[in-house]
Amino acid sequence: MARALLSMSSMPSIPTATAQQQPTIYTDSFPYSYLGCLNETTDIPNTNGARALADGKVWAGTGYMTVPMCLGFCGGGPGQVYRFVGLEYSRECWCADVLNGLSVKLDDSACALQCDGNAAQLCGGPLKLSVYVMTSNQTMANISTMGSSSPSMAVASWILLWVAAAMLIIRD
Numbered sequence: 001m002a003r004a005l006l007s008m009s010s011m012p013s014i015p016t017a018t019a020q021q022q023p024t025i026y027t028d029s030f031p032y033s034y035l036g037c038l039n040e041t042t043d044i045p046n047t048n049g050a051r052a053l054a055d056g057k058v059w060a061g062t063g064y065m066t067v068p069m070c071l072g073f074c075g076g077g078p079g080q081v082y083r084f085v086g087l088e089y090s091r092e093c094w095c096a097d098v099l100n101g102l103s104v105k106l107d108d109s110a111c112a113l114q115c116d117g118n119a120a121q122l123c124g125g126p127l128k129l130s131v132y133v134m135t136s137n138q139t140m141a142n143i144s145t146m147g148s149s150s151p152s153m154a155v156a157s158w159i160l161l162w163v164a165a166a167m168l169i170i171r172d
Contacts, residue, residue, distance in 0.1 A: 021119070021120050023112075023114045023115075023119060023120055023121055023122045024120065024121070024122065025108065025122055025130070026067035026068070026121045026122070028068075029067065029068075029071055029132055030135070031075065031134060031135050031136070032071055032075065032085060032132035032133060032134055032135065033132065033133060033135050034130070034131075034132055035084075035105075035131040035132060035133045036105045036106070036108065036131060037105070037106045037107065037108045037109075037110050037111035037124070037125075037128055037129070037130060037131070038052060038086070038099070038103045038104065038105055038106060038128070038129050038131050039052070039103055039104055039106055039110075039127065039128060039129075040052050040088065040103070040127040040128065040129060041100045041102045041103050042127065043127060044102055047102060050100060050102075051094070051100065052086065052094075052099060052100045052102075052103035052129055052131075053084055053086045053094040053095065053096035053098075053099060053100070053129070053131075054096060054098075054100065055096045055097055055098050056074070056080075056082050056084075056094065056095035056096035056097060057073075057074075057082075057094075057095050058092065058093065058094050058095070059073050059092075059093040060091055060092050060093075061091050061092075061093060061116065061117065062091045062116060063091070063116050063117070064116060064117035065087070065090065065091040065092070065093060065115050065116045065117050065123060066115050066117040066118040066121055066123075067087060067115060067118075067121045067122075067123065067130075067132075069093070069117065070085055070087050070093035070123075071085055071132060073093050073095065074093065074095035075095075075134070081134070082095035082096055082097055082134075083096070083097045083098075083133060083134045084096050084097065084098070084099050084131060084132070084133055084134075085131070085132040085133075086124065086129035086130065086131045086132075087115070087122075087123040087124045087129065087130045088123070088124040088125070088127070088128065088129045088130075089113060089123075089124055089125065089126055089127075090113040090114060090115055090116050090123045090124070091115075091116045091123065092124070094129065099131070103129075106128065110125055110128045111123075111124045111125045111128045111129070111130045112125055113125045113126075
């Protein structure tokens, strides 16, 4: 009896931008909406290096970060759902419930770095954050199940997302 083996080469690939595509602001972000490009606050004098999004969690996805992965990290799966999501320097994902008041909105062109994992999406810039904000408190209650009918299905969906991300790391 022959066994079927699942190999990394048989996994579907993640779409990437072609040479003709210019990266754009990711808008398919429900329940988040794009707030804008904001400055990081670590270089502002007398702030002790405080971050724009400091009270949550961070993930560096070198080589594979995308906007949907970051939104899922901050707003899906077990654990806390964060109000603000920021992508910085093409591969950093920041989650927080509070946006530092010293962070100001910049022109969107300041957040012009392509995401490491999808060159068609914009992921901030050097000391610049592409920031998304949760659209409503009601949505925060609904996101905990990721659109599924049960929390166990939400957890299973979350685990599958992270397994897929791990496979991308192993593949490279």
